[in-house]
Amino acid sequence: MGNALARVNGQLYEVLGPLGEGGFAHVYEVKRDGRHFALKWTRGVTEGEDLERLLLEIQVQRQLQHPNVLPLEAAEVRRCQESNVHIHVEKEALMVFPLAGRGSLQTALEQAACRGSAVFTEAQCLHFFAKLVDAVAALHELGYAHRDLKPGNILLSDGDPVEPLLMDFGSVAPVRMQLKGRKLWEDAARYSSAPYRAPELWDTSVGGDTVNVVDGRTDVWSLGCVLYAMAFGPYSPFEHPRDGVQQLGIINGYVNFPHGNMHLGQVFSATFTALIRWILTPDVAERPKLEGVCLCIDQLLHPAPRKQPSRRLSVRKHRLSAAEVTKPTREPSMGETDWADFSAFQEAHSMSSELSFSMAVRSRSTSLVSKLPLASRSSSTRMLSVKQTSASSIVGGATSSDGSRNRGLSDPNRRRALSRTGKQLWVSALEAQISK
Structure with a gap:
């Protein structure tokens, strides 16, 4: 006895076996004319939102032509043969795709x-x-x-x-x-x-x-x-x-x-x-x-090449280095924490004609104050001021005075601080890469 057959738009496909399932859909490996396909078979679809969503899925698949989108070979929506007309009409959808042998x-x-x-x-x-x-x-x-x-x-x-x-x-x-x-x-x-x-x-x-x-x-x-x-x-x-x-x-x-x-x-x-x-x-x-x-x-x-400093900047940096040698050192006072020297990031480096970032560190506190242009495809670039944010908020979430952790979205100020920290980290890492 041979394998079961599935008919989609009048074409017969030989069902070789199951590939997976999820929700109301089952996926089978099928074959026609020596080619192997994946058949997504959705049963028990009733009139209403579920059917509309299914039809939208097929429509989007047909419209979306892109080399990195799994193409839709064939599709059919029809009434289930075993559905009870006196209670409600159930439909089934069959969608045929090329078989990706390497899996997900x-x-x-x-x-x-x-x-x-x-x-x-x-x-x-x-x-x-x-x-x-x-x-x-x-x-x-x-x-x-x-x-x-x-x-x-x-x-x-x-x-x-x-x-x-x-x-x-x-x-x-x-x-x-x-x-x-x-x-x-x-x-x-x-x-x-x-x-x-x-x-x-x-x-x-x-x-x-x-x-x-x-x-x-x-x-x-x-x-x-x-x-x-x-x-x-x-x-x-x-x-x-x-x-x-x-x-x-x-x-x-x-x-x-x-x-x-x-x-x-x-x-x-x-x-x-x-x-x-x-x-x-x-x-x-x-x-x-x-x-x-x-x-x-x-x-x-495609990282941008390292920007060579001008002769004037090199002389200035040399003088600053000489001054640092004679500068007396001191132990940090209580309350101060370690900080990273971002002085190398003061020159802006262009990512492209549409995206550029700049960063300037203003103090040796536990906060970083920076200004960052957002990426934009328009001719003008919007600027956002990045407010001070505690270094501890980068990794674990802020802690309140009673030791409890804030809920994130329930604290808008903390959420925005975390958001700007992410942007700030990207700029810092990018500038460090370029300055190497």
Whole structure:
């Protein structure tokens, strides 16, 4: 007896076996005319929002033509043969995709972790990530956000070098949405994987400030989690078995990196980890947009050459060095803490014609005061003043006078401080790289 057959748009596919399942959908390996495909079969779809979402998924797949998006070969939505007409009409959807033999990024990361070896070097990681960001940008240009970006929804191409293939658009939503009531949070809880879900997609309305509009930066956050998993995974930095602890970590933007930025034998640069910190900014207003992430990746892959100081600057630095030799030393007084000498960062270095950063350290306190131009594609560049922020807020979250930890989004000032710290770390790391 032969294998079962599935009919899609009049074409017969031989069902070879199951590949996976999730929710109401099952995925099978099928074959037609000697070619192998993946068949996503969704059953039990009723009229209403579920059917509309399914039709939107098919529409987006057909419109989104990009080399790093898994293409849709065929699709059909029809009434289930076994549905009871007298109660309600159920439909089923069949979607046919090319079969990616290498599987998902999540599987590759987990297998590499078991072997004790890394999947990517830093350069390979950035090249792969740049392709993924470009695919997400193409989706945003259509007016939609993915809302469930994670390694499990990224397949690996069969080519060399390996490239990402973005898939599963069942969670797509308008890229820009007004927050009305609780529906956005409820949809996010249903369709967005918690460890990769942006802070603004969590219900933080009790006792905190409220985000009125969400945009493409929800996907930027998820991309930051994916980048972390690629380098230091195999999971998101916010993977935790307890929901309350997980949500608290997300809304505080707490990210922990291994000692020396080394994982499975691979060492990652300070600029690389600083970019992740900036992307994983709790305050959506301070989080970089997708265009800014693209420019940062380009800067990491193609760093600007070191700027040679002018003769006048060299003479001035020589005089300053001579003065330091004769300058009496003293022990730091109580209350002072160690600080980094950022004097080398006082010259601005251009990332591109559209993105430039500058930083000036004004005091030897426990705070850093800086001014940073935001990335922009417009002719003018907006400036934000970065307020003083305690160095302790970089890594663990602020602690109140009674020893309790603040809730993150319930403390707007702390959230903004964390956000600007992420941006500040990126600038510092970038300037250090250029000045080497």
